[in-house]
Amino acid sequence: MSDYQFWSSRYKQQASWTRETRNFIINQISLPLQANILEVGCGSCAVLDEFTESGHNTVGLDIDFQILKYSIQNSSKASLINGDGLSLSLKNDFFDICFCHYLLLWIDNPVRILKEMSRVTNKTGWICIFAEPDYLSRIDYPSPLDKLGQMQNSSLSNQGVNLSAGRNLQNWLMQAGFSNIHWGIYGFHQKVESHSINADSEWATTQRDLEKLYSVEEILKYKEIEDNARTQGFRILFIPTFYAYAQI
Numbered sequence: 001m002s003d004y005q006f007w008s009s010r011y012k013q014q015a016s017w018t019r020e021t022r023n024f025i026i027n028q029i030s031l032p033l034q035a036n037i038l039e040v041g042c043g044s045c046a047v048l049d050e051f052t053e054s055g056h057n058t059v060g061l062d063i064d065f066q067i068l069k070y071s072i073q074n075s076s077k078a079s080l081i082n083g084d085g086l087s088l089s090l091k092n093d094f095f096d097i098c099f100c101h102y103l104l105l106w107i108d109n110p111v112r113i114l115k116e117m118s119r120v121t122n123k124t125g126w127i128c129i130f131a132e133p134d135y136l137s138r139i140d141y142p143s144p145l146d147k148l149g150q151m152q153n154s155s156l157s158n159q160g161v162n163l164s165a166g167r168n169l170q171n172w173l174m175q176a177g178f179s180n181i182h183w184g185i186y187g188f189h190q191k192v193e194s195h196s197i198n199a200d201s202e203w204a205t206t207q208r209d210l211e212k213l214y215s216v217e218e219i220l221k222y223k224e225i226e227d228n229a230r231t232q233g234f235r236i237l238f239i240p241t242f243y244a245y246a247q248i
């Protein structure tokens with residue numbers, strides 16, 4: 001499996017976790033029937049394609065040209081732009097909704113990106129930050145899987161991730177000059193199962209992060225503890241994920 005295949009299927013899985021809350025947010029704001037919608041940091045268009053399929057005019061922007069190429073090959077119908085969200089080559093006041101999903105954690109200057117999103121959104125439109133995790137407040141259970149969580153956080157931090165992005169959303173929106181700000185945290189309903197369908201993808205993602213810093217032997221040690229806890233049904237991995245939406 002290529003890196004892009006892996007990430008595309010991971011993004012689809014994340015998009016499925018956040019769908020219900022996205023629908024809640026969309027119901028809270030009045031969206032025109034054929035809205036102009038921009039996603040900054042669209043990746044493989046896992047979320048954006050849902051809006052395209054509902055008949056909206058969709059534009060996706062991403063800094064990674066290759067992932068956009070992958071999206072086109074996998075028949076995304078959105079208009080795609082290769083560019084940096086920190087400086088959008090788009091005109092003012094055009095979009096009814098400008099959104100992002102798992103983007104701001106990767107950005108050094110999220111307030112600047114939010115200001116750009118504000119500039120290209122019309123005055124009655126909305127900015128939606130559909131999901132941003134807060135790795136610093138993660139729960140990993142049982143011990144010593146808390147150590148595994150810290151190891152993944154170290155690797156993410158080394159890759160440039162802001163581990164406390166989630167808790168900052170409200171503050172960043174205020175700094176970027178937004179009003180009518182709403183925010184919340186995703187709920188986390190689980191059914192105890194000896195093998196959850198999410199477990200393999202979750203472990204594969206963790207392993208990719210760990211491999212950047214730790215030896216195979218050390219990773220395999222935790223994999224055994226993780227498998228054992230999952231089989232017995234008491235593994236908890238909870239990373240609080242925030243959302244927010246606001247107007248200019």
Ligand SMILES: C[S@@+](CC[C@H](N)C(=O)[O-])C[C@H]1O[C@@H](n2cnc3c(N)ncnc32)[C@H](O)[C@@H]1O
Binds near residue numbers: 041042045
């Ligand atoms: C974790 S992925 C999320 C992709 C997509 N939003 C989703 O949830 O399926 C983050 C994406 O943001 C893009 N990205 C990171 N920094 C960016 C920037 N400054 N401008 C535009 N895109 C950026 C990355 O290339 C990547 O595709």
